[in-house]
Amino acid sequence: MAKPGHLHFFIDPSRCIGCQACVQACSECDTHRGESMIHLDFIDRASSIQTVPVVCMHCDQPTCAEVCPADAIKRAADGVVQSALQPRCIACGNCVSACPFGVPEVYEDRKIMMKCDMCYDRTSIGRKPMCATVCPSQALFYGTGDEIERLRPHSAPINRFQFGQQTITTRVFVMTPKGLAGLTPHLDVTAAMDDDAPARPLTLKMADPFDEVELA
Amino acid sequence: MTPPDQVPKPPSPQALEPSSAQDLRTSIDTLSQPPDGRPAHQQPAWRQDFPIDWPQDQYIERRDFVKFLTLTSLAFTVGQFWIAGQSWLRQRGPALPALRIAATSEIAVGATIVFNYPEEHDACVLVRLSADEFVAYSQKCTHLSCAVIPKPDEGVLHCPCHEGYFDLRSGRQIAGPPPRPLPKIVLERRGDEIYAVGVEVRTA
Numbered sequence: 524m525a526k527p528g529h530l531h532f533f534i535d536p537s538r539c540i541g542c543q544a545c546v547q548a549c550s551e552c553d554t555h556r557g558e559s560m561i562h563l564d565f566i567d568r569a570s571s572i573q574t575v576p577v578v579c580m581h582c583d584q585p586t587c588a589e590v591c592p593a594d595a596i597k598r599a600a601d602g603v604v605q606s607a608l609q610p611r612c613i614a615c616g617n618c619v620s621a622c623p624f625g626v627p628e629v630y631e632d633r634k635i636m637m638k639c640d641m642c643y644d645r646t647s648i649g650r651k652p653m654c655a656t657v658c659p660s661q662a663l664f665y666g667t668g669d670e671i672e673r674l675r676p677h678s679a680p681i682n683r684f685q686f687g688q689q690t691i692t693t694r695v696f697v698m699t700p701k702g703l704a705g706l707t708p709h710l711d712v713t714a715a716m717d718d719d720a721p722a723r724p725l726t727l728k729m730a731d732p733f734d735e736v737e738l739a
Numbered sequence: 740m741t742p743p744d745q746v747p748k749p750p751s752p753q754a755l756e757p758s759s760a761q762d763l764r765t766s767i768d769t770l771s772q773p774p775d776g777r778p779a780h781q782q783p784a785w786r787q788d789f790p791i792d793w794p795q796d797q798y799i800e801r802r803d804f805v806k807f808l809t810l811t812s813l814a815f816t817v818g819q820f821w822i823a824g825q826s827w828l829r830q831r832g833p834a835l836p837a838l839r840i841a842a843t844s845e846i847a848v849g850a851t852i853v854f855n856y857p858e859e860h861d862a863c864v865l866v867r868l869s870a871d872e873f874v875a876y877s878q879k880c881t882h883l884s885c886a887v888i889p890k891p892d893e894g895v896l897h898c899p900c901h902e903g904y905f906d907l908r909s910g911r912q913i914a915g916p917p918p919r920p921l922p923k924i925v926l927e928r929r930g931d932e933i934y935a936v937g938v939e940v941r942t943a
Binding site: 583584585586588589594596597598599600602689 | 770771772773774789791792793794796
């Protein structure tokens with residue numbers, strides 16, 4: 524069985540409300556029972572409550588598999604990168620260091636790497652991944668390209684990312700504002716980490732919650 | 740930037756169906772791409788030995804499979820001849836030297852004598868069953884080589900390591916884990932003296 528080709532995963536971090544529903548749902552997936560593979564990250568916790576759900580992006584050039592010395596990380600024919608093969612994984616943590624998105628995790632107690640596999644038991648038979656079924660704001664959306672175009676007329680999906688010298692295309696899409704998506708051929712992730720990136724086309728001014736407020 | 744209607748579709752299952760090994764490799768190029776982006780034939784050889792994608796990883800060429808079957812059967816056949824040859828050599832080996840164990844007067848009925856035969860460290864045990872009956876066996880249990888203890892009263896040889904029992908008259912295993920009878924020492928009576936003259940290894 525393979526993931527149906529017309530269904531795709533779309534992540535829209537701007538819609539994330541940090542409710543943790545995906546984290547809980549993920550731990551109920553049968554491919555990694557009891558462990559949540561999703562990372563709900565705070566962007567800049569001191570100044571913002573913005574969170575972003577991080578699932579495996581399922582790269583077309585899977586760096587985790589490239590660096591695996593034990594040949595343990597495999598990719599299915601439909602492009603879904605799987606967790607490490609249990610008999611092979613030596614829990615060296617190369618994949619953890621290599622993944623540009625910070626997805627894989629090594630479980631030291633059982634000496635294995637586990638990662639998001641897009642709920643392969645579900646998506647391979649045409650169902651949605653656990654996280655996408657529960658996300659109340661649909662920051663995690665699983666469906667066809669037509670659906671996402673109809674539902675998010677002001678956003679456009681991109682799947683090309685730049686990490687320094689490395690360009691990565693992924694099977695999972697990230698939603699960006701339509702105007703921004705038209706300007707850049709890819710999302711420069713490392714540049715976005717720099718606060719004062721000169722070429723950054725979009726900045727969000729956040730109110731400083733620690734500013735002294737004058738009371739009348 | 741890719742508009743949603745031009746979202747790149749993963750290759751359909753039909754597209755992954757290989758018509759030959761070469762086709763499979765080229766179709767795999769549409770899946771995981773090496774970091775340098777060069778085509779498959781310019782990649783180092785180890786990439787074909789350790790592929791990332793399932794279809795390539797699980798693909799076994801018919802020729803490789805037949806080769807495996809042939810070589811494995813050949814190895815089994817050669818192994819059989821090897822075993823037969825070893826067995827033949829053992830039977831044809833030089834006769835073992837005779838070793839004097841004891842005089843009949845030195846051993847009472849129901850008593851035992853420990854001796855080494857044919858080599859210095861091959862412990863054996865001689866038991867006098869009755870006035871005219873002598874038996875001798877290697878003392879190494881056929882299970883894990885513990886020393887067996889003869890118990891003439893009970894008519895057995897007992898291995899205390901894993902509770903193995905051998906029949907004292909025949910040396911055959913009667914209880915416990917031992918898989919084979921004890922090697923029997925061929926005895927010869929020369930006048931009043933008992934000599935060990937050979938070892939009879941039995942498989943069942």
